[in-house]
Amino acid sequence: MLVSLTKVMENAIKEGYAVGAFNVCNLESVMAIIQAAEETGKGVILNYAQVHSPLIGMELIVPIMLDFAKKATVPVCVHLDHGSSIETCIKAIQLGFTSVMIDASGNDYEANAAETAEVVRLAHSVGVTVEAELGHIFSSNIGVGESSSKVETSDNCGDVEDIYTDPDMAKDFVERTGVDALAIAFGTSHGIYTKKPVLDLDRITAIKKKIDIPFVMHGGSGLSKEEFQTAIRNGVRKINYYTYMTLEGGRAVKEAMDKIKKDDNIFFHDIPLIAIEAMKQNVIDAINIFSLK
Numbered sequence: 001m002l003v004s005l006t007k008v009m010e011n012a013i014k015e016g017y018a019v020g021a022f023n024v025c026n027l028e029s030v031m032a033i034i035q036a037a038e039e040t041g042k043g044v045i046l047n048y049a050q051v052h053s054p055l056i057g058m059e060l061i062v063p064i065m066l067d068f069a070k071k072a073t074v075p076v077c078v079h080l081d082h083g084s085s086i087e088t089c090i091k092a093i094q095l096g097f098t099s100v101m102i103d104a105s106g107n108d109y110e111a112n113a114a115e116t117a118e119v120v121r122l123a124h125s126v127g128v129t130v131e132a133e134l135g136h137i138f139s140s141n142i143g144v145g146e147s148s149s150k151v152e153t154s155d156n157c158g159d160v161e162d163i164y165t166d167p168d169m170a171k172d173f174v175e176r177t178g179v180d181a182l183a184i185a186f187g188t189s190h191g192i193y194t195k196k197p198v199l200d201l202d203r204i205t206a207i208k209k210k211i212d213i214p215f216v217m218h219g220g221s222g223l224s225k226e227e228f229q230t231a232i233r234n235g236v237r238k239i240n241y242y243t244y245m246t247l248e249g250g251r252a253v254k255e256a257m258d259k260i261k262k263d264d265n266i267f268f269h270d271i272p273l274i275a276i277e278a279m280k281q282n283v284i285d286a287i288n289i290f291s292l293k
């Protein structure tokens with residue numbers, strides 16, 4: 001069933017685990033994620049990132065996301081990931097997204113708060129939930145990221161206090177904007193890690209002491225089970241996950257193709273099925289970790 005972000009996280013908030021938010025940019029990823037959600041019996045978030053528009057346009061994939069969400073036997077939220085402007089969020093709401101992320105974190109604090117508050121006002125008037133970002137979650141400079149529109153960097157550089165989310169600022173931001181969920185920066189980055197990330201997992205607890213709303217982890221792919229579960233125990237309730245899911249689809253297709261002999265026929269329609277199965281298994285593993293199994 002199609003639900004909002006608050007609704008899909010309802011059980012997770014009550015029981016203290018996290019819901020997976022998986023990016024989709026084709027029919028195969030939608031099918032893999034919905035099958036994994038139904039097999040595990042857990043609600044799930046279908047993310048569409050604005051930066052994936054060169055792969056598939058929002059208008060084209062949203063009806064597919066909505067159709068699968070409505071027919072699913074588990075709660076499914078259809079969420080815009082990293083919306084870069086108020087206009088993009090409005091367009092997403094008009095297309096039927098039940099939740100949007102406004103990412104104005106590249107702006108200064110005041111502009112981020114003002115833009116986020118405006119999106120919250122518009123979205124809440126039609127029952128749509130809003131996620132915003134405070135701090136800076138970078139993107140790694142190689143590979144296909146769950147991606148963000150921000151500065152490309154291979155690791156977390158710069159002054160930690162300027163990059164990681166400040167607990168007092170988070171409290172002020174949430175009170176001023178009324179956001180439903182907040183993406184916080186504590187050392188994760190989008191895409192494939194080129195170096196082991198230095199995580200400040202205690203920062204999540206410090207922010208939670210100031211403000212009790214669901215926190216979102218971006219750039220989760222590549223962390224250990226222990227790192228994920230500590231972040232969840234400290235207050236993360238939504239985890240964005242994409243890179244390792246799509247890598248697994250690619251790996252499975254490559255493995256299958258490597259077995260094909262020179263004169264064998266290969267039907268194209270069999271190739272997506274290989275990717276769907278592999279991505280489904282990867283998403284099941286992620287959902288189990290996020291459910292503290």
Ligand SMILES: [Zn+2]
Binds near residue numbers: 137147
């Ligand atoms: Zn992200």
